[in-house]
Amino acid sequence: MDPLGPTPADGAPGRIDGSVAGPDQPRPARPVEPAEADPGVAAGVVIVGGGFGGLYTALALAAERHHPPVLLVEPQEHFLFLPLLYELLSGELRSWEIAPRYDSLLAGRGVAWLQDRVQRVDLTARCLHTEAGRRIPWQRLVLATGASTDTFGIPGADSHSLSFRSLADVQRLQDLLHHLAGSGHPLQRLAVVGGGPSGVELACKLADLTAGKAVVELIEQGDTLLPSSRSFNHEQAQLSLQRRDVRVRTRTQVVEVGSDRLLVRRMPEGEQELVPVQGVIWTAGQRCRPPRISPEVSADARGRLPCGPDLRLRGHDSVFVVGDLAAVPQADPTPNLSLPTTAQVAFQQAPVVAANLLRSLRGEPLQEFHWNDLGEMLSLGKGEAAVTGAGITLAGPAAFQVRRLAYLARLPRLSIQVKAVAGWLAALSP
Numbered sequence: 001m002d003p004l005g006p007t008p009a010d011g012a013p014g015r016i017d018g019s020v021a022g023p024d025q026p027r028p029a030r031p032v033e034p035a036e037a038d039p040g041v042a043a044g045v046v047i048v049g050g051g052f053g054g055l056y057t058a059l060a061l062a063a064e065r066h067h068p069p070v071l072l073v074e075p076q077e078h079f080l081f082l083p084l085l086y087e088l089l090s091g092e093l094r095s096w097e098i099a100p101r102y103d104s105l106l107a108g109r110g111v112a113w114l115q116d117r118v119q120r121v122d123l124t125a126r127c128l129h130t131e132a133g134r135r136i137p138w139q140r141l142v143l144a145t146g147a148s149t150d151t152f153g154i155p156g157a158d159s160h161s162l163s164f165r166s167l168a169d170v171q172r173l174q175d176l177l178h179h180l181a182g183s184g185h186p187l188q189r190l191a192v193v194g195g196g197p198s199g200v201e202l203a204c205k206l207a208d209l210t211a212g213k214a215v216v217e218l219i220e221q222g223d224t225l226l227p228s229s230r231s232f233n234h235e236q237a238q239l240s241l242q243r244r245d246v247r248v249r250t251r252t253q254v255v256e257v258g259s260d261r262l263l264v265r266r267m268p269e270g271e272q273e274l275v276p277v278q279g280v281i282w283t284a285g286q287r288c289r290p291p292r293i294s295p296e297v298s299a300d301a302r303g304r305l306p307c308g309p310d311l312r313l314r315g316h317d318s319v320f321v322v323g324d325l326a327a328v329p330q331a332d333p334t335p336n337l338s339l340p341t342t343a344q345v346a347f348q349q350a351p352v353v354a355a356n357l358l359r360s361l362r363g364e365p366l367q368e369f370h371w372n373d374l375g376e377m378l379s380l381g382k383g384e385a386a387v388t389g390a391g392i393t394l395a396g397p398a399a400f401q402v403r404r405l406a407y408l409a410r411l412p413r414l415s416i417q418v419k420a421v422a423g424w425l426a427a428l429s430p
């Protein structure tokens with residue numbers, strides 16, 4: 001069972017026609033200047049954002065024997081396999097395994113990478129404007145800029161809490177844990193805000209990493225943790241939190257975040273409490289903040305862009321959206337709900353976007369995206385996890401290994417997969 005779906009040999013989510021890329025396709029992959037790529041780009045595909053949606057779309061296109069020029073615009077140097085960020089924090093995985101560099105990922109794949117950030121998308125002129133002042137025309141555009149942490153304007157949350165979405169966030173949190181370990185402060189308390197998968201997974205890891213030297217609080221304003229998780233995973237998460245003495249507060253709202261305390265309100269009573277803390281990590285809420293688009297496109301409450309079932313931006317046939325940014329109506333029974341914002345969905349959308357890009361360039365009808373819900377895997381502390389999907393449920397160390405292997409096999413390049421799996425096998429052997 002693998003929640004991200006089937007994978008061909010090269011790690012890309014399925015070459016559009018299913019066959020594997022031939023060896024005779026050596027191509028350069030290094031940061032390029034638009035001038036250098038310009039002759040091709042205007043007649044090609046530009047992808048904005050190199051996360052699960054953008055990178056895997058680029059790789060699926062590159063796996064095609066005959067594909068148009070592809071330019072990936074991404075400001076970061078490293079791709080980030082976000083589902084394994086907890087294992088980087090705990091040291092169970094190394095950064096080369098979950099954060100490979102774009103230049104090594106794209107070397108020889110026929111995809112040009114521009115290390116820049118897009119600031120404006122001009123739909124009328126069909127061109128992008130970047131932070132570095134470049135103007136990039138496109139024939140087909142893919143918007144895949146993902147989401148970022150949303151603190152809902154709660155006072156002090158931006159300045160006094162850590163987020164958990166980037167390599168820098170992991171470093172900051174590791175520095176905090178190191179500082180706390182050295183401080184000898186008798187009653188340390190770390191608060192994780194948000195009882196969704198990220199909050200629960202992080203709270204379990206932190207409880208293991210602080211090994212009883214700190215109280216880990218998990219604060220959720222809703223009635224329950226993990227409202228959209230499978231019941232087995234939900235149960236396993238509760239057990240894991242209990243075993244690690246994580247203090248769970250549901251129906252509790254964070255009113256203000258200070259440098260050394262949290263002001264919380266218990267619902268529905270409304271009673272407030274000041275909670276002294278040495279660190280706050282904010283995992284509650286995310287929001288899409290794509291580059292400015294002109295003419296303006298109306299986004300949903302979370303900043304997601306309205307798409308058709310073929311993943312095209314509504315009203316703009318030359319623009320596709322993939323991943324967290326795409327508000328795609330779910331098929332029945334819940335057409336009013338958009339697809340969940342997960343790597344699983346982005347990973348499955350990528351080959352469909354790639355196929356539709358080529359079809360639209362050839363003037364052929366496009367295919368619809370249908371999400372195949374493959375279940376859920378949760379990291380629940382060091383060496384432990386819960387897995388539900390394909391009719392099986394698994395918890396504990398065995399689930400941890402299944403999750404690890406399933407994700408390592410999804411890494412965006414065969415050579416990295418092989419190295420990572422070899423490391424995994426080595427770690428397994430006595």
Ligand SMILES: Cc1cc2nc3c(=O)[nH]c(=O)nc-3n(C[C@H](O)[C@H](O)[C@H](O)COP(=O)(O)OP(=O)(O)OC[C@H]3O[C@@H](n4cnc5c(N)ncnc54)[C@H](O)[C@@H]3O)c2cc1C
Nearest residue numbers: 049051052053082083117118145146323324341342343344
């Ligand atoms: C800690 C954590 C754990 C998670 N665990 C899981 C899990 O176990 N299973 C699961 O299915 N999902 C998980 N997710 C969710 C999953 O990671 C996202 O749904 C997925 O990454 C979405 O892919 P994306 O391509 O839309 O965005 P991202 O992967 O976030 O990529 C967006 C990319 O766009 C780039 N970008 C942003 N703005 C611009 C710009 N203006 N110009 C150019 N580039 C730009 C960014 O640098 C980034 O590389 C997790 C998320 C987090 C944060």
